[in-house]
Amino acid sequence: MTPFERPPVGMNLGRTAKLVAQAFDAALVEAGGTLPVWLTLLSVKSSKQANQRELAGMIGIQGATLTHHLNAMETQGLLTRRRDPVNRRVHLVELTEAGEALFETLRQAALVFDKRLRAGLSDERLKEFADMLALLRANVGGM
Amino acid sequence: MTPFERPPVGMNLGRTAKLVAQAFDAALVEAGGTLPVWLTLLSVKSSKQANQRELAGMIGIQGATLTHHLNAMETQGLLTRRRDPVNRRVHLVELTEAGEALFETLRQAALVFDKRLRAGLSDERLKEFADMLALLRANVGGM
DNA sequence: ATCTAACAGTTAGATATCTAATTATAGCGG
DNA sequence: CCGCTATAATTAGATATCTAACTGTTAGAT
Numbered sequence: 001m002t003p004f005e006r007p008p009v010g011m012n013l014g015r016t017a018k019l020v021a022q023a024f025d026a027a028l029v030e031a032g033g034t035l036p037v038w039l040t041l042l043s044v045k046s047s048k049q050a051n052q053r054e055l056a057g058m059i060g061i062q063g064a065t066l067t068h069h070l071n072a073m074e075t076q077g078l079l080t081r082r083r084d085p086v087n088r089r090v091h092l093v094e095l096t097e098a099g100e101a102l103f104e105t106l107r108q109a110a111l112v113f114d115k116r117l118r119a120g121l122s123d124e125r126l127k128e129f130a131d132m133l134a135l136l137r138a139n140v141g142g143m
Numbered sequence: 144m145t146p147f148e149r150p151p152v153g154m155n156l157g158r159t160a161k162l163v164a165q166a167f168d169a170a171l172v173e174a175g176g177t178l179p180v181w182l183t184l185l186s187v188k189s190s191k192q193a194n195q196r197e198l199a200g201m202i203g204i205q206g207a208t209l210t211h212h213l214n215a216m217e218t219q220g221l222l223t224r225r226r227d228p229v230n231r232r233v234h235l236v237e238l239t240e241a242g243e244a245l246f247e248t249l250r251q252a253a254l255v256f257d258k259r260l261r262a263g264l265s266d267e268r269l270k271e272f273a274d275m276l277a278l279l280r281a282n283v284g285g286m
Numbered sequence: 287a288t289c290t291a292a293c294a295g296t297t298a299g300a301t302a303t304c305t306a307a308t309t310a311t312a313g314c315g316g
Numbered sequence: 317c318c319g320c321t322a323t324a325a326t327t328a329g330a331t332a333t334c335t336a337a338c339t340g341t342t343a344g345a346t
Contacts, residue, residue, distance in 0.1 A: 003185075003188065003189065003250060004253075004254070004257070006269075007273075008253065008257045008260075009257060009260050009261055009264075009269065009272070009273075010163050010164070010167055010256070010257060010260055012273055012276055013156075013159070013160050013163060013276065014160050014163070014164055015203050016156070016160075016276040016277075016279055016280050017156050017157050017159075017160030017161075018160075018203060019203075019280055019283055020153050020156060020157070020279055020280075020283050021153070021157055023283040023284065024153055034301090035302095036301090036302070036303095042146075045146065046146065051324070051325090052324070052325065053323085053324065053325080060158050060161060061302085061303070061304090062303075062304060062305080063324075063325065063326085064303085064304075064305080064306095064325085064326075064327080064328095065302070065303055065304070066325095067325065067326055067327085068301095068302075068303085068326095069302085071326095087311080087312075087323095087324090088310080088311060088312085088324095089310070089311045089312065089323060089324045089325075090311095090323095090324060090325085091324075091325065107146065110147075110151065111147070113153070114147070114151045114152060114153060116282055116283070117151075117152050117153055117279060117282050117283060118152055118282075119282050120278060120282065121152075121275070121278065125275065126149075126152065128271065128275075129152070129272070129275050130150075130152075130155055132264070132268065132271075132272050133155055133156065133159040134159075135263060135264065136159055136163055136260060137159050137162055137163075139259055139260050139261075139262050139263070140162055140163050140166040140259070140260060141166065177331090178332095179331090179332070179333095194294070194295090195294070195295065196293085196294065196295085204332085204333070204334090205333075205334060205335080206294075206295065206296085207295085207296075207297080207298095207333085207334075207335080207336095208332070208333055208334070209295095210295065210296055210297085211296095211331095211332075211333085212332085214296095230293095230294090230341080230342075231294095231340085231341060231342085232293065232294045232295075232340075232341045232342065233293095233294065233295090233341095234294075234295070287346100288345100288346090289344100289345085289346090290343100290344090290345085290346105291342100291343090291344085291345100292341100292342085292343085292344100293340100293341080293342075293343100294339100294340085294341080294342100295338105295339085295340085295341105296337105296338080296339075296340100297336105297337085297338075297339095298335105298336085298337080298338095299334100299335090299336090299337105300333100300334080300335085300336105301332100301333080301334075301335105302331100302332085302333080302334100303330100303331080303332080303333095304329100304330080304331075304332100305328105305329090305330085305331105306327105306328085306329090306330105307326105307327080307328080307329100308325100308326080308327070308328090309324100309325085309326075309327090310323100310324085310325085310326100311322100311323080311324080311325105312321100312322080312323075312324100313320100313321090313322085313323100314319100314320085314321085314322100315318100315319095315320090315321105316317100316318090316319095
């Protein structure tokens with residue numbers, strides 16, 4: 001798989017990220033959610049009264065994609081959307097009790113998974129890793 | 144965005160991989176391809192007479208997904224599929240001249256992109272980075 | 287020789303994502 | 317006020333991916 005002098009970094013990165021994401025999603029499904037549902041819940045929780053554009057930005061998806069997830073999650077009774085009375089273009093998203101409960105469950109699952117993922121990596125190496133990821137993002141123009 | 148003691152590694156990894164993949168795809172589109180087309184061409188080139196199951200494994204996708212791409216690429220005249228006379232269950236995939244030409248074009252684009260992505264990273268740090276990715280894969284059970 | 291289990295690939299249908307076009311609302315310049 | 321431009325969200329349609337079910341082919345057991 002390599003007509004290259006050295007194995008391309010991006011390929012390794014992409015493959016690893018895919019495997020990790022799949023494993024994480026499996027852990028979340030186990031706990032009654034999915035990766036996009038978790039990210040949506042997390043972004044709503046982490047921002048008092050954010051609008052959808054901001055939420056999408058936090059998650060790293062487009063607004064149209066978020067609309068899709070919010071529709072499903074609203075149908076499932078995990079959250080509500082209502083117009084902001086101050087600016088009626090904006091829809092304010094809020095978790096229901098069921099949404100809060102699922103958030104807490106998935107948060108536990110995410111903590112367990114993160115611990116598993118970090119096994120054998122010192123804080124120092126984790127820091128280095130984060131630095132390298134930041135460098136790659138910079139090299140690619142993304143942030 | 145963090146009801147966590149420390150920022151989860153997986154989140155950072157996933158976000159970075161997505162940005163890098165999007166930038167890479169944009170570079171390939173510029174050169175007349177796409178990421179999945181490139182990966183398919185690369186896997187076919189890197190394996191003398193592989194069957195589709197093996198190709199899919201190399202790329203890291205399911206067989207059904209590969210079928211989809213091969214259909215499109217066959218229609219575009221980039222490759223041909225024929226039954227293996229030795230084992231008629233197997234379909235042998237081969238690039239056409241157009242496929243070979245596109246492979247070479249995209250290979251150049253990939254080399255340029257990889258160089259950009261690696262900017263500012265010594266071989267030593269790259270090695271460390273690859274090691275950490277391998278550790279994450281191991282922690283998650285993938286390979 | 288036939289039957290059955292395994293294997294390679296395709297098909298069908300679901301989910302997640304994107305971009306472009308559309309709808310509704312807001313705010314500003316004249 | 318009116319109309320233009322910008323903004324927030326949704327809708328429509330495309331692409332990439334997955335899993336599960338199906339089709340065809342092979343090989344081994346009796």
